[in-house]
Amino acid sequence: MRMFEAAQHSHRRLTVRALLDQLLANPGAVGKHVEPEASWTLLTTAEARDPAAVMDILMYPTVGVWLARALHNTRPGNGTPWPELGYLHAIVAAAAVRTGLPATLRVPVRHGIVSLPTVGHARMPGTFPIGAVDVVSAGIDSRIRVSPGVSIPLDGSDEVFTPARQHISTSHRLTLRAWLDNHDPYHGFGPPRPPAELTDVEFAEWRKLVDEAWHVLTDNHRQYAEELVSGLRVLVPIEPSRATRASSPYAFGGIQLSGDESATEFAEALVHELQHSKLNAVLGLVKLTDGDLTRRYLAPWRDDPRPLTGVLHGLYAFTCGVEFWLAEAASAGENDDALFAIAYRRTQIRQALRALADDPHLTNAGQMLVDTVSARLATCEQVPVDSRLSTVVTAVVDDHRALWRLRYAHPEPDTVDALASAWCADRSPPTWTDRTRIIPDDTRRLPANRRNLLRTKATDPALFKSLTRGRGSPPGTTPYADIAFCTGDAYSAAAAYHRHLRTAPDDVQAWAGLGLALQAQGRDANALVDHPELVVAVHRRVRALTERGPDPLALVAWLNPATAASCRCRRSP
């Protein structure tokens, strides 16, 4: 972790220099309220007084996010003032206050809050909107000057100002220290956003969860606990209603978490997100991928197409998660949720690893990472999983993949035309070369009704029973077929999906369900399982040519041999 932290520190320092050089060359992006060169002089003077304090500020995760945004948004060609540049003054004001350097800086107020990284935040009094205030660094008299007659001292004597808080947990002789910050405008690790507003009770519960999670980690995952001691810098508490766990490539050591989980799940989330920080630091040192940065892949744990580095992140972090849950199951006892997490994640990871086999866009180091993850996963796969659970998670993962391809995979139009023409002429299908393009053109979540039902089957059998035997109408476009499939009646499910497609031939949930149901019967459905987007596109094209849709089962059977020949080597993502 020390090496990663040093690499990130170097990167931050270099980014500050890069930004200052860029602003000097592109003054149009600066505007009249920000003084980059004067800020730089103050920052260097502050560093000369106390290098550790300035390092602490530069390494603050939200500062990393802002630096990345600033470097992107003030590039040459962006000639209008960037409205977020004022945060530079907040960084420098924090450095001045921390090092006792006399200075006055004009700092922006966002969402009614002035936030100084590692120093604290003040909520502006009154309801009158204030755009900026002066931060006066003057030793023990440091203050925020709101107007000539109104100042807020930074010594904690006025409740309007909240000094930066650290959460400290100790368990099994290991102490975790992390800043808590849900008020910095970049606490969401993206564009500025209002503070995450937790009630006092929610905040207390959230902190209690950190303590309990820390106990879990120190008790049973000592190595990860030690990593967190070294690498975790800021925890961002998020409202429980937002169910969030996230990190950012620019926020090394920063983790955003809502407190809506059990202590064990919270502990696993801390481990998971720290792995992203580690891999981000590795990516700053060595190239793991090469080539087309716009190429997108299936990440089985995400609904949206991801860049290759995103897939690597998930592979690494989720493998650590599987190891975490296996250790939990071994020591704390098995429960349905843990068993599901183990089986589900390792199936997802293996699917992603298969899709990456021999990917030309991995560098040698990237391939080494993939091979290492694969070997670690193979060890996890030695632990037996109940065959019924294995069947359920395989269906969940296959369902997600089919729906993902139906949403984002675009077959080549010439291939679709050739296949549709052959069908209409009653010829055998020509073999085709897979030139499918993945286009991330839709940000909606994928339908999850069937997957949710399957997950419930594995983790809450009593609820599953009531959902599948209830009199109410389940959600989704194919509820009764879904229930038949999820309860193991693949024949009735296939018949119901088939029937549904007669009247709704573009319903992707029905197509994906038909593929799952045929596969569950042991029937050959590789065309529909591997390339559902092609089956649906050909079906649509034939309808356009003949005004009569082919029978889905006949079309799948007709396409199977050509699809098998085209995908002989491996499944595409």
Next chain:
Amino acid sequence: MAHLTDADLDSHLVDLTAVPLAELRESRVSELVTALEHLYDAAAYNTGSELQEQND
């Protein structure tokens, strides 16, 4: 962590942790200039809004 050795880490980032910011601004050493070029190239793609977020 994967078994990446120091030799595999063909680092293109110079260790700047011990270089005072004041000196860093003036430096024109070639490794630093190359690292700056990498940063500017990356900034064209990296918007500062990318998240690693679990959403399944």
